[in-house]
Amino acid sequence: xxxxxDLLFELTDAFKARKEDLIELVTLIDIYGEQVDQExxxxxxxxxxxxxxxLLEDNPDITxxxxxxxxxxxxxxxxxxxxxxxxxxxxxxIVQGVxxxxxxxxxxxxxxxxxxxxxxxxxxxxxxxxxxNGQHNKNTLVDEKLPGEVVKNDSDPNDISYYGERKSSSxxxxxxxxxxxxxxxxxxxxxxxxxxxSKYLGAAVATIEKFVYNHADSFEDALFLLRRVYTFCRNYIxxxxxxxxxxxxxxxxxxxxxxxxxxxxxxxxxxRKLCTFGISTPIKTVNINTDVKYYCALNHQQFQLxxxxxxxxxxxxxxxxxxxxxxxxxxxxxxNVVKECRIIYKSVPQEASAVNDEAKLVLERMVYxxxxxxxVQKTAKEKNVGLDSNGIVLFSGINYLETNKHxxxxxxxxxxxxxxxxxxxxxxxxxxxxxxxxxxxxxxxLWYAITTEPLESVKKELxxxxxxxxxALLQVLLQKNCVQxxxxxxxxxxxxxxxxxxxxxxxxxxxxxxxxxxxxxxxLGKTSVLCILKDLSRQRISKKDENPETSLITEKxxxxxxxxxxxxxKGNYKNYxxxxxxxxxxxxxxxxxxxxxxxAVDAKKSNILLLSTYLNFFIVLxxxxxxxxxxxxxxxxxxxxxxxxxDTLSNYVQIIDANKSLGDxxxxxx
Amino acid sequence: MSEFxxxxxxxxxxxxxxxxxLKGKVVLIVNVxxxxxxxxxxxxxxxxxxxxxxxxxxxxxxxxNQFGHQEPGSDEEIAQFCQLNYxxxxxxxxxxxxxxxxxxPVYKFLKSQKSGMxxxxxxxxxxxxxxxxxxxxxxxxxxxxxxPSSLSETIEELLKEVD
Numbered sequence: 046x047x048x049x050x051d052l053l054f055e056l057t058d059a060f061k062a063r064k065e066d067l068i069e070l071v072t073l074i075d076i077y078g079e080q081v082d083q084e085x086x087x088x089x090x091x092x093x094x095x096x097x098x099x100l101l102e103d104n105p106d107i108t109x110x111x112x113x114x115x116x117x118x119x120x121x122x123x124x125x126x127x128x129x130x131x132x133x134x135x136x137x138x139i140v141q142g143v144x145x146x147x148x149x150x151x152x153x154x155x156x157x158x159x160x161x162x163x164x165x166x167x168x169x170x171x172x173x174x175x176x177x178n179g180q181h182n183k184n185t186l187v188d189e190k191l192p193g194e195v196v197k198n199d200s201d202p203n204d205i206s207y208y209g210e211r212k213s214s215s216x217x218x219x220x221x222x223x224x225x226x227x228x229x230x231x232x233x234x235x236x237x238x239x240x241x242x243s244k245y246l247g248a249a250v251a252t253i254e255k256f257v258y259n260h261a262d263s264f265e266d267a268l269f270l271l272r273r274v275y276t277f278c279r280n281y282i283x284x285x286x287x288x289x290x291x292x293x294x295x296x297x298x299x300x301x302x303x304x305x306x307x308x309x310x311x312x313x314x315x316x317r318k319l320c321t322f323g324i325s326t327p328i329k330t331v332n333i334n335t336d337v338k339y340y341c342a343l344n345h346q347q348f349q350l351x352x353x354x355x356x357x358x359x360x361x362x363x364x365x366x367x368x369x370x371x372x373x374x375x376x377x378x379x380x381n382v383v384k385e386c387r388i389i390y391k392s393v394p395q396e397a398s399a400v401n402d403e404a405k406l407v408l409e410r411m412v413y414x415x416x417x418x419x420x421v422q423k424t425a426k427e428k429n430v431g432l433d434s435n436g437i438v439l440f441s442g443i444n445y446l447e448t449n450k451h452x453x454x455x456x457x458x459x460x461x462x463x464x465x466x467x468x469x470x471x472x473x474x475x476x477x478x479x480x481x482x483x484x485x486x487x488x489x490x491l492w493y494a495i496t497t498e499p500l501e502s503v504k505k506e507l508x509x510x511x512x513x514x515x516x517a518l519l520q521v522l523l524q525k526n527c528v529q530x531x532x533x534x535x536x537x538x539x540x541x542x543x544x545x546x547x548x549x550x551x552x553x554x555x556x557x558x559x560x561x562x563x564x565x566x567x568x569l570g571k572t573s574v575l576c577i578l579k580d581l582s583r584q585r586i587s588k589k590d591e592n593p594e595t596s597l598i599t600e601k602x603x604x605x606x607x608x609x610x611x612x613x614x615k616g617n618y619k620n621y622x623x624x625x626x627x628x629x630x631x632x633x634x635x636x637x638x639x640x641x642x643x644x645a646v647d648a649k650k651s652n653i654l655l656l657s658t659y660l661n662f663f664i665v666l667x668x669x670x671x672x673x674x675x676x677x678x679x680x681x682x683x684x685x686x687x688x689x690x691x692d693t694l695s696n697y698v699q700i701i702d703a704n705k706s707l708g709d710x711x712x713x714x715x
Numbered sequence: 716m717s718e719f720x721x722x723x724x725x726x727x728x729x730x731x732x733x734x735x736x737l738k739g740k741v742v743l744i745v746n747v748x749x750x751x752x753x754x755x756x757x758x759x760x761x762x763x764x765x766x767x768x769x770x771x772x773x774x775x776x777x778x779x780n781q782f783g784h785q786e787p788g789s790d791e792e793i794a795q796f797c798q799l800n801y802x803x804x805x806x807x808x809x810x811x812x813x814x815x816x817x818x819x820p821v822y823k824f825l826k827s828q829k830s831g832m833x834x835x836x837x838x839x840x841x842x843x844x845x846x847x848x849x850x851x852x853x854x855x856x857x858x859x860x861x862x863p864s865s866l867s868e869t870i871e872e873l874l875k876e877v878d
Contacts, residue, residue, distance in 0.1 A: 279839070279840075282832065283832065283833055306834070309833045309834045310834070312833055313833050313834070313835060316833075359783075359784065362783075362784065363782075363783060366781050366782055366814065369781075369814035369815050369837045369838075370814065370835065370837040370838060370839045370840075371835060371837060372835050372836050372837050375815075376816065448817075
């Protein structure tokens with residue numbers, strides 16, 4: 046590389062001399078830029094960028110002509126070679142210089158071309174692309190020392206803690222580049238003089254949606270995407286119509302006003318769409334905690350969020366207010382979503398209409414796929430720019446987080462079940478529809494329905510609900526919870542599942558538990574439903590519970606503690622699940638299978654844990670359980686233990702203890 | 716009589732502030748916040764108020780916490796902030812909502828009379844302004860970006876209008 050002073054002189058000279066040949070000037074800037082970026086020192090790179098910025102600022106005419114062609118080359122300077130991700134960006138003169146160049150281009154460049162460039166670059170920017178760019182020249186990592194800066198070996202611990210949050214440098218560069226591009230796009234849009242601004246806004250919205258959509262799963266930090274889309278929406282100012290429009294007989298003032306009005310409406314629709322999409326997509330993998338807050342309120346517990354979740358909450362609030370600013374009637378839109386859910390599920394037949402088991406199976410599967418099919422068809426047929434339903438559901442939850450009030454006063458359990466299935470089941474067919482945040486809100490509505498509606502009406506509705514729908518709800522809730530990694534959330538969700546099982550008809554509840562014990566692929570699912578069964582067959586519900594005015598479910602189920610002592614009560618009480626010989630035999634059969642699995646050569650830890658749960662289940666329910674069945678279980682386990690290899694016995698410590706306890710009981714009652 | 720004069724929002728002391736006392740006045744209504752980038756507009760608002768109050772002009776501030784939670788304090792704290800930092804002497808109302816289900820009737824009325832950018836009714840951010848003429852008609856709506864001092868000319872014109 047030639048000396049930087051010479052190169053900068055030539056660059057300056059080129060701006061003066063080659064005004065007539067702008068293509069050559071752009072080529073020269075590209076070549077010099079690439080050369081300096083590859084071979085120059087940090088100081089030389091800084092000088093190059095600063096000189097380029099001065100030239101762009103001092104030559105607005107040239108910037109107007111060639112500015113749109115420079116962003117790609119400028120972004121290349123934002124790489125690992127030039128930027129130390131652990132330091133504050135404000136002290137990096139290359140980053141500052143690149144930003145200044147973008148600013149100069151955004152105020153002087155040809156706005157339509159700048160917009161197209163910005164959109165193209167945003168759609169191409171990805172983590173992979175950024176990683177590759179950051180790899181070259183990495184052996185010559187430049188010490189990013191400012192002139193006169195004292196090199197400190199001991200970095201400020203505060204700096205480390207703050208910038209230590211930049212976990213992934215590739216994600217860091219992606220956020221840096223996309224931040225610049227979002228600003229560039231917004232600035233360019235404002236300057237486009239057009240009678241049809243929706244055309245340009247539409248292009249920007251489509252690109253932003255694609256960008257957010259492509260990165261929602263990969264970004265560790267949802268805050269970034271939330272902020273960018275929010276800022277874009279809030280800062281959007283429609284460009285003025287061209288001042289040189291000639292109004293005449295062919296294009297009258299009235300026609301002009303109509304175009305402006307139509308364009309305004311289109312822009313509003315685009316912004317509303319982006320607002321609802323912008324809240325729902327970046328937080329697809331983030332728990333919005335609406336159900337947790339409601340659960341805490343029910344149990345008079347304090348609801349506290351970590352700093353990160355509190356920051357997210359602040360942004361949710363901003364989106365919520367933005368929706369109002371865009372005249373989105375959140376309540377009406379939410380009611381429309383609920384209506385849509387009714388349309389999807391209202392035709393699901395009752396179990397009696399299925400003529401045989403095969404028909405039942407078909408209907409069971411159909412319920413799972415209904416919402417997915419609906420969603421795909423809706424997307425395929427959508428002609429207008431509509432709101433994102435996920436975003437609307439999220440706003441219903443954010444309303445509670447923000448105001449402590451519920452968006453709608455009445456939410457029937459039927460609607461809550463439909464709402465949950467509508468948004469939870471499509472994700473079983475495509476990851477595209479997976480949203481942890483929306484699920485949290487819909488669980489909140491389930492909680493809300495069972496704790497605010499009179500108990501008898503909740504039970505009646507659940508009784509009238511198609512069994513296929515009820516089963517799907519219970520199965521999806523369980524399945525989703527089995528993969529929940531947060532213990533606290535898992536406990537809350539199991540509590541919800543337990544409460545629902547208390548409310549559905551006994552046969553449905555027991556049928557669901559048997560289905561799980563028979564075929565659930567998650568060991569946790571089996572152990573969990575065994576615990577729930579243990580609870581439901583010990584907890585008692587008043588038969589007198591007929592008065593809807595006094596029968597709020599919260600009160601009725603307040604004694605659902607897992608470790609409650611078994612206190613037989615006289616009179617008008619019955620268990621949620623009454624254990625009869627049919628039910629005991631059914632459970633017994635699955636237990637025998639588990640014993641076989643637990644002592645098989647390829648036995649897994651989960652099998653042994655499940656057997657342990659079975660034995661503890663029998664120990665707790667031993668007074669109610671069929672003693673002959675208990676004896677069979679005891680003898681079978683005992684026999685298996687005796688024939689087990691000595692070196693494997695250490696795996697069965699809990700089984701040995703539990704079976705001994707069961708054996709002692711059986712001896713005691715002889 | 717304009718619907719405007721039938722309104723009676725609650726002031727910072729919890730007392731009704733009947734708008735019929737504003738008949739014949741030019742009024743500027745602003746949703747304010749203490750921790751906003753636009754908060755320094757208080758200074759220009761107070762200057763406007765002082766310049767024209769004797770000619771029949773008044774400003775009414777509605778503190779609002781809806782935008783970025785930038786008005787978190789109590790009514791007393793808000794009043795104290797305005798007084799101490801900007802010497803505000805124009806009336807400040809009780810903290811209120813300007814959008815959504817709990818929006819104050821004053822804002823429901825104002826938004827119904829004049830839409831903002833792109834025909835949108837919703838208030839976009841703190842320090843949006845509504846200018847009302849002597850007959851209680853909403854003359855214009857201004858965004859947060861509009862500096863209060865830039866309204867002088869319009870206010871003077873409205874003040875010249877015959878009641």
